[in-house]
Amino acid sequence: MAIIKLSAIERRRLSAFVTCLVIAIVAWMFTTLSNPYKFTVKQVVVFKNVPQKRAFHPLQPDTVNALVQGTGWQMLMFRMNDEKKAITVDLHTLDTKNYVVLSSQLKQINAGRDMEHDIIALTPDTLFFDFSSRTVKRVPVELVQAINYQKQFAQSDNVNIKPRYVTISGPAEMINKIISWKTDTVKLNDANEDFYGRVKLQGVKEGNLSVLPKSVMVNIPIDEYTEKTIEVPVKLVNNHKYYDVKIFPQKVKVTFTTSLTNYPDLNEDDFEAVADLDLWRNNGYTVLPVKVTRSPSYSKVVKIMPQNIDFIIKK
Template structure:
């Protein structure tokens, strides 16, 4: 393959040529991108001044195609940054109509925009809404959690949610199906102390449903747990005989409880039973022990013995 050898003068001329070509290309790109051109982007709509006495439901998606008159640089940076802000649409005309014409609001929409680019059209230009009677309803908050506690720690009391109820407003038919409102999932790991935090409510997926407030305070008591053992008397059920003796008369239960409640845990808080009908109807020779009352936030580890003997004197 032949190799072209250039003299020093030819190399200088070739370098000047490519330099001029690069400058010309850059100048052409700069000039082209500086010229005003229309371009289209997709924008999300948000609403203000919604009717207070009419529940509404949008009959089209909450995004529109917006044609903007700006420079090529603005178009380029809008694609790169992708930081467009939602368009705010005024719904005050819905008090008397079931539609909103966006072209009639272009002036105020452009006034609220940052930068020099201007919206020249929106597609679709008219938004249509469906209406129904409006109802306000209070429903309890349902706290959604995914909490992993540190070893030997657990929830030690009732969860408190403030406020416990939220106000939901919307169409009558839709609110009939709403009995509670869930929060976002509260996910925490390695917890070893009481949780006191704010949790957002799940946002409404329907434009005609409003929820207030949008967040609640959640208090989850957390404590360290330890084991404790007590002896509990066994109560005999369905005893129709004059003299029945059970052996043993008490069972030993081992359970876990929080350290703060440990001193208060006594046998009066528990109740153990054995059912004599199991012998009479099913022929049991020993009766299984069943705990029918256990304090909240206590976990039974074992019951000894699990079955008791009995003697009936006729």
Template structure:
């Protein structure tokens, strides 16, 4: 391949030409980006001043296109940073009609926007809505959690949520599908004490739904747990023919975990251990012991023995 050899003077001239070209391009870009331009952006419609007695459903997508006037720099940086990507639309006109004309709201829309990024026009200019009577419904709150406890600690009582019900209002067909309302995810790690704080409710995805209140108080009792062992009498069940049955042993040793708070109050009345005589009719030679009742939030570590012997006198 041929190699063009340039003299020192030619190389200096070529370098000067390249420098001038680059400077010219930058000067042109600076001038172009500094001038006022109109460009289209996609904005997410956010509704405010919803009608109090009428539920609404938008008949067009939540996104609209707006023609914005501003410098090229504003256009460039707005697209890079994704700022000002929402537009607030006033729905007070829906109290007596089923559409909203956006061109009449340009002044209040631009009042909250950067003066160098003013909205000139909106497409579509008119938004239409399906309207119906607004209904009200109470539904329970469902707490969404991801809890991780420190070793030897655990939940020691029922989680308390206040209020446990929220009021939602909106179209009847939408409310009919809602049976509960979730909170935002509550993520807690290495818990070693009780939790008590306000948790926000998940915001409605539909603009025609209202949820009150916006947050609830959540109390999660947490305590340290330890092991405890007790002798529990075994009760015979399904002795339908009233046989004279003796079981051995008559008590089993149950080892379980319990919170330090409940440790001194737990006694054998909090447990029920049973042996099923139907197992004998099925050919078993020993009866399995199982617990049918035990304190809440306690966990069984072991039962000794797991099976009991028996004698049936007919």
């Protein structure tokens, strides 16, 4: 392959040519991108001043096409950023009409944006709405949680939410399907103490729904757990013919986990252990297994000793 050898003067000339070419291209791009252009972008529609006495349902998608006046730089940034921006539409006219004309709100729409360019037109220019009677309903708050507890720690009592109910309002056909309203997720790692704080409710996805209040106070009791063993009397069930039955032993040892706060207060009255005589009558069991049918909330039975009891039936 032939190698072109350039003299020192030719290399300087070539370097100067390349430099001038690059400068010319950059200057051309800067000048071109500084010129004004009109271009179309997608805009998400959000509503304000929604009617309080009329429920509504938009008859078009939640996005519109906006014709924007801006520089080439701004157009380039829009093309590079796929995130759809939002425009706020005032619905105060829906108290008397079933449509909103966007062109009549262009001035306030542009005033509410933090962009350096203005929207010239919106397509569609008119938004139409379907109306139905508005219903009000109280539903319980449903806590969403993702809690990772530190070793030997766990929730020790019922979650306390204030207020326990929220008020939702909107179209009857939508309200009737809602049985609770969820909170944002409470996320805790290595939790080892009570959680108490304000948690936001999940936002509404439909513009014709409203939820009050927007947040609740949540208290999640968290405590350290340990094991405790107590003796619990065994209760014989399904003795339909009232046989004279003697069981041995009459008490079993129940080992369970409980919070340190509840540890001193728990006794045999908080538990119920049963043996089912139907297992002998229907299945021929010679010993009866023992089951714990009642135990305190947030306690977990670890083992029962003995697991089976002997019995004698006197006919």
